[in-house]
Amino acid sequence: MKKRQNLAVNIGITIVTFIFAVIVGEVGLRILGIAHPPPPRTDEKSENKSLYTAKDPNRGWAGNPNATAFWTGEGIPSELKMNSGGFRDYERSKTQPENGLRIALLGDSFTEAIHVKLEDTYGAIIEQRLQQCPVLKDRKVEVMNFGVQGYGTAQ
Numbered sequence: 673m674k675k676r677q678n679l680a681v682n683i684g685i686t687i688v689t690f691i692f693a694v695i696v697g698e699v700g701l702r703i704l705g706i707a708h709p710p711p712p713r714t715d716e717k718s719e720n721k722s723l724y725t726a727k728d729p730n731r732g733w734a735g736n737p738n739a740t741a742f743w744t745g746e747g748i749p750s751e752l753k754m755n756s757g758g759f760r761d762y763e764r765s766k767t768q769p770e771n772g773l774r775i776a777l778l779g780d781s782f783t784e785a786i787h788v789k790l791e792d793t794y795g796a797i798i799e800q801r802l803q804q805c806p807v808l809k810d811r812k813v814e815v816m817n818f819g820v821q822g823y824g825t826a827q
Contacts (some may be wrong), residue, residue, distance in 0.1 A: 726758070734758050735820060747787025760784050761795070761817035772812040773802075783819025793817065 728734040735758035743752050755763045768774050777783050777795045785793040799815035802808055 731820075731823075732826070733820075733822070735760065743786050745787075748789060748792075750789045752786055753790070759816075759818055759820070760786065760790065760793075762790070764814060764816060769812045769814070771810065772814060773808065775799075775802075775813070775815045777815060777817050777819060779819040780823045781819070781821040783817060784821050785817075785819070786821065795819075 726734050726736045735754045737754060737756050737758045739752075739754045739758075741752045743750050752760065755761050775798070783793075783795065785795075790796060795815045795817040799813055802813040802815070
């Protein structure tokens with residue numbers, strides 16, 4: 673009986689200590705002003721208010737088509753341009769080029785890659801390297817970036 677009481681007391685102390693540590697950490701971060709990086713500023717020429725707040729009835733949210741902004745947060749400051757589909761990628765035709773090879777990249781912020789220049793995203797690098805591949809020399813290779821920040825299996 674005494675062992676059960678000791679176990680219950682120890683578990684209770686552990687839970688209370690954990691909750692206390694989380695609260696102290698949260699208060700400390702707020703006092704220091706440490707928060708999630710702000711969303712990118714919108715370009716004055718763009719009629720959209722934000723790149724990431726457009727509501728989508730099927731996915732919850734999506735990028736605003738043709739939006740532009742300048743990213744100054746974490747990573748490399750760079751211009752962000754969304755294509756007509758609302759994705760951070762080059763503008764592509766809806767029809768596949770004749771003798772073309774299209775590869776679709778699906779993913780979250782790692783795929784969208786707003787922290788680097790568009791030409792430095794892994795999709796752009798894959799496209800460039802595949803285009804240089806001797807086996808694909810006669811084909812137009814397009815690696816299409818469908819990554820959106822925050823997307824997971826629910827989208």
